[in-house]
Amino acid sequence: MTPYYTQQIHGPFKTISIGQLDLEEGGVLEDCTLAVxxxxxxxxxxxxxxxxxTWYSGTSKIMEQVYIGQGRALDPSRYFIIVVNQIGNGLSTSPSNAPSRIAGPRFPRVRIGDDVRAQHRLLxxxxxxxxLALVVGGSMGAQQTYEWAVRYPDMVERAAPIAGTACNTEHDFAFTDTLVEAITTDPGFRDGTYADSAEVAAGLRRHAKLWTVMGWSTEFFRGGRHRVLGFEDMDAFIDQFMTxxxxxxxxxxxxxxxxKWQRGDVSxxxxxxxxxxxxRITAKTFVMPISHDxxxxPNDCLAEQQLIPNSEFRPITSIDGHLALFGTDAxxxxxxxINLRALLAT
Amino acid sequence: MTPYYTQQIHGPFKTISIGQLDLEEGGVLEDCTLAVxxxxxxxxxxxxxxxxxTWYSGTSKIMEQVYIGQGRALDPSRYFIIVVNQIGNGLSTSPSNAPSRIAGPRFPRVRIGDDVRAQHRLLxxxxxxxxLALVVGGSMGAQQTYEWAVRYPDMVERAAPIAGTACNTEHDFAFTDTLVEAITTDPGFRDGTYADSAEVAAGLRRHAKLWTVMGWSTEFFRGGRHRVLGFEDMDAFIDQFMTxxxxxxxxxxxxxxxxKWQRGDVSxxxxxxxxxxxxRITAKTFVMPISHDxxxxPNDCLAEQQLIPNSEFRPITSIDGHLALFGTDAxxxxxxxINLRALLAT
Structure with missing residues (x-):
C-alpha cells in the first residue's frame, strides 16, 4: 500500500512466522509474522x-538508532538484543500487509497480551x-514490558518500563480517543477503505497536531526546543516534523x-x-517515567511502582516530555x- | 438560534449598547452591545x-455563582462588581445574535483588545x-485583565489574572487549534452555515472530549474526581458533564x-x-495560575509575573487543573x- 514499511527505511529486519495466533478478543492471525x-x-x-x-508508530529502527550500540547499556558486544516489532505496526502482521480477508478495516482486534504471547513463542x-536478562521498552513498549513481567515472571530477570503504565488510565484512554477520532472523522478515511494514506492526509495531520500538543510539553515549547531542533516556528514544526x-x-x-494501547491492563x-x-512480578524492575510526560x-507510574515488590522509581528528567523517547534530548x-546499566548490573 | 443564551439561563443581565466599535482587525460592530x-x-x-x-464559553452567570457573594472577596455589600460578557459569548454581540449581515460565519474577527476598549467605553x-479597584478574570478573563493593566495602567489599581497569560504561548495556540478543528471538520458545520447547533453535535462532542483531556489533569482522573463529582465513569463524565x-x-x-483566545498578546x-x-503595568498584580493547569x-505564568513590577506569584493548588475555575474544588x-482579599487589602 505504501513504500514506507520497507527494509530500505526500517531494516534490516527478518520476518519470522510463529504460526497461527488465536487472539484474546476472538480473532485469529493464521500466519502471524513478526518482524525482528x-x-x-x-x-x-x-x-x-x-x-x-516497540511503541505506537515506532519500529525496530528507532530503537536501534537511539538505544542500541557498543558502549551503550544495550551493547551488542555483550548482549543478544532482540527488537520485536509489535503486531499492527506495519512490519509485523498488520492491517497494511495482512491477507485480504483480514486486511485494512477487517483486521482483528489485537491486545498487548497477544503481542507478548507471540513474542514468547518466538523466543x-x-x-x-x-x-531474559532484561525486557525494556517505552510507551506501548512499556505496556508490553509489564505484560511480560506479570505473565511470565519466571522468564523475566529484569524489567524496565519507560514512560508507560501497566494499567492504562482513563485520562490516557480519552487522549487516545482524540487521536483515533482525528483519523476516523476524515471523510477520506471511508471507514478504513481508503486506497492510500494520502487520502487521509487531513486526518493524519490533525492526529499529528494532537501529538504536538500532548507529546512534548509546555516547557519544551516555552524553551524554544522546537526551534533548537531546526524548525523556524510552530507551523513548520507541525508540518515538517510531526506531520x-x-x-x-x-x-x-x-x-x-x-x-491496543487504550486497553493495556495487566490486571x-x-x-x-x-x-x-x-x-506477581519477580523481575528487578526500574520504573522510568519521563518528568514532563x-x-x-510520573505520578501515574509511581502509583504502580509502589505495587511492584522488587522495584525502584527512576524518573527521567526531560522537558521533551513523552517524545523524549525519540532521542531528541541527549x-x-x-x-x-545509566539506569539500564545499573539495572543490568544487579 | 438556540434557547441557551437567555435571561432564564444566564440572567439577570442588562444589554447596553456602546455604539459603533471599530475592530483591530478592520471589521466593525455597528451597534456593539455588551451584556452586563x-x-x-x-x-x-x-x-x-x-x-x-468572562472566559471562553463562560458567561456572567458562572462568575456570579462561583466568585461573588456577601462575605466573599468579591462582596457586593462593599464593591460595585461589573461582570461584562465578552464579545462573541452569545450574550454580548456575537455570531449567534448579530444582524444578518455579520451573523454566523460572517462575524468579523475580534481581539482581546477590542473587548477591553469596549469595556473601557462602557465603564x-x-x-x-x-x-477600577480591581480587574479579575480567569483564562480568557485573565487575558482581558492583562490587556486592561497594560492598555490603561492609570485606571487599574489592582489586577488578578487567574489561569491565563498576557501573551498566549505557541503550545496553547496549537491546543486551541485542535478545539477549532474538532468543530470545523464536522460535515454538519458546513463552513458555519449550519441551521442549529444540533447539526454540529458530533464536532461539539469531540471538542468536549479535548476539553476533558486538557481541561482537568491526570491527577484529577487518577484520583477519581470525576466520580466524586457524580459521574459513574469516564464515558458518563464526557457525555453528561462535558458534552x-x-x-x-x-x-x-x-x-x-x-x-481571539489564540491571539491574546499585550506585546x-x-x-x-x-x-x-x-x-507598563502599575497595578498591584497577583498572578494566579492553577498548579495542574x-x-x-504555572511556569508560563511565572515567566510573565517576573516581568511585572509590582506583582506577586500566587499559584492556586488544585488537581482539577484549568477547570478548577468552574468551582469544582472548594x-x-x-x-x-483569600488571595483576592489580600490583594484588595493592599
Whole structure:
C-alpha cells in the first residue's frame, strides 16, 4: 500500500512466522509474522538475551538508532538484543500487509497480551530462549514490558518500563480517543477503505497536531526546543516534523495500535486486581517515567511502582516530555542508559 | 438560534449598547452591545468598582455563582462588581445574535483588545468610572485583565489574572487549534452555515472530549474526581458533564472566542516586546495560575509575573487543573478568595 514499511527505511529486519495466533478478543492471525531485528550473539548459556518491544508508530529502527550500540547499556558486544516489532505496526502482521480477508478495516482486534504471547513463542520456539536478562521498552513498549513481567515472571530477570503504565488510565484512554477520532472523522478515511494514506492526509495531520500538543510539553515549547531542533516556528514544526513523521503511516495500522494501547491492563490476569497482578512480578524492575510526560505522567507510574515488590522509581528528567523517547534530548537518553546499566548490573 | 443564551439561563443581565466599535482587525460592530451583570452599588467617590471579564464559553452567570457573594472577596455589600460578557459569548454581540449581515460565519474577527476598549467605553461613558479597584478574570478573563493593566495602567489599581497569560504561548495556540478543528471538520458545520447547533453535535462532542483531556489533569482522573463529582465513569463524565456543557452552545460563537483566545498578546502595544509591555503595568498584580493547569501552566505564568513590577506569584493548588475555575474544588475557590482579599487589602 505504501513504500514506507520497507527494509530500505526500517531494516534490516527478518520476518519470522510463529504460526497461527488465536487472539484474546476472538480473532485469529493464521500466519502471524513478526518482524525482528537482532543485534549481537546469543551466548551458549542463552542467558544474555534482551527483549525490546516497540511503541505506537515506532519500529525496530528507532530503537536501534537511539538505544542500541557498543558502549551503550544495550551493547551488542555483550548482549543478544532482540527488537520485536509489535503486531499492527506495519512490519509485523498488520492491517497494511495482512491477507485480504483480514486486511485494512477487517483486521482483528489485537491486545498487548497477544503481542507478548507471540513474542514468547518466538523466543522459546525460534531462539530457544528460556530466560531474559532484561525486557525494556517505552510507551506501548512499556505496556508490553509489564505484560511480560506479570505473565511470565519466571522468564523475566529484569524489567524496565519507560514512560508507560501497566494499567492504562482513563485520562490516557480519552487522549487516545482524540487521536483515533482525528483519523476516523476524515471523510477520506471511508471507514478504513481508503486506497492510500494520502487520502487521509487531513486526518493524519490533525492526529499529528494532537501529538504536538500532548507529546512534548509546555516547557519544551516555552524553551524554544522546537526551534533548537531546526524548525523556524510552530507551523513548520507541525508540518515538517510531526506531520512529516506520521503522514506516510497507514491509518488502519495506527488505529489497530491505538485500540491496543487504550486497553493495556495487566490486571486482566487477576480479575481486575492491579495490586495482585503487579505483586506477581519477580523481575528487578526500574520504573522510568519521563518528568514532563503529559499522558504517562510520573505520578501515574509511581502509583504502580509502589505495587511492584522488587522495584525502584527512576524518573527521567526531560522537558521533551513523552517524545523524549525519540532521542531528541541527549541528556535524557544518557539518563536512561545509566539506569539500564545499573539495572543490568544487579 | 438556540434557547441557551437567555435571561432564564444566564440572567439577570442588562444589554447596553456602546455604539459603533471599530475592530483591530478592520471589521466593525455597528451597534456593539455588551451584556452586563452588576452586583452592589457604586459609591459616591466611584472608587469601589471591580471589573470581571468572562472566559471562553463562560458567561456572567458562572462568575456570579462561583466568585461573588456577601462575605466573599468579591462582596457586593462593599464593591460595585461589573461582570461584562465578552464579545462573541452569545450574550454580548456575537455570531449567534448579530444582524444578518455579520451573523454566523460572517462575524468579523475580534481581539482581546477590542473587548477591553469596549469595556473601557462602557465603564467611562455609561457608569462614569475612572478608576477600577480591581480587574479579575480567569483564562480568557485573565487575558482581558492583562490587556486592561497594560492598555490603561492609570485606571487599574489592582489586577488578578487567574489561569491565563498576557501573551498566549505557541503550545496553547496549537491546543486551541485542535478545539477549532474538532468543530470545523464536522460535515454538519458546513463552513458555519449550519441551521442549529444540533447539526454540529458530533464536532461539539469531540471538542468536549479535548476539553476533558486538557481541561482537568491526570491527577484529577487518577484520583477519581470525576466520580466524586457524580459521574459513574469516564464515558458518563464526557457525555453528561462535558458534552452536556458545550453542546447547547453556538459553534460560531465558540470559534469567534477561540480565534481571539489564540491571539491574546499585550506585546502588540510595544512592537512585540513583552517585557516592555508588562513593564507598563502599575497595578498591584497577583498572578494566579492553577498548579495542574495543562495549557496555562504555572511556569508560563511565572515567566510573565517576573516581568511585572509590582506583582506577586500566587499559584492556586488544585488537581482539577484549568477547570478548577468552574468551582469544582472548594479549596481552590477558597484559595482564590483569600488571595483576592489580600490583594484588595493592599
Amino acid at each position: 531485528a537482532t543485534h549481537g550473539q546469543l551466548n551458549a548459556a542463552k542467558d544474555n538475551a534482551i527483549l525490546v518491544p 522459546t520456539a525460534h531462539f530457544g530462549i528460556q530466560r 512529516g513523521y506520521f503522514s506516510p503511516m497507514d491509518p488502519n495500522n495506527l488505529l489497530s495500535m491505538a485500540w 486482566r490476569h487477576t480479575g481486575g486486581d492491579l495490586a495482585q497482578a503487579l505483586g 503529559m499522558f504517562f505522567p 541528556n535524557a537518553v544518557t539518563e536512561i542508559d | 451583570a452588576t452586583h452592589g452599588q457604586l459609591n459616591a467617590a466611584k472608587d469601589n468598582a471591580i471589573l470581571v471579564p 467611562t461613558a455609561h457608569f462614569g468610572i475612572q478608576r 452536556g456543557y458545550f453542546s447547547p452552545m453556538d459553534p460560531n460563537n465558540l470559534l469567534s472566542m477561540a480565534w 502588540r502595544h510595544t512592537g512585540g516586546d513583552l517585557a516592555q509591555a508588562l513593564g 495543562m495549557f496555562f501552566p 479549596n481552590a475557590v477558597t484559595e482564590i478568595d
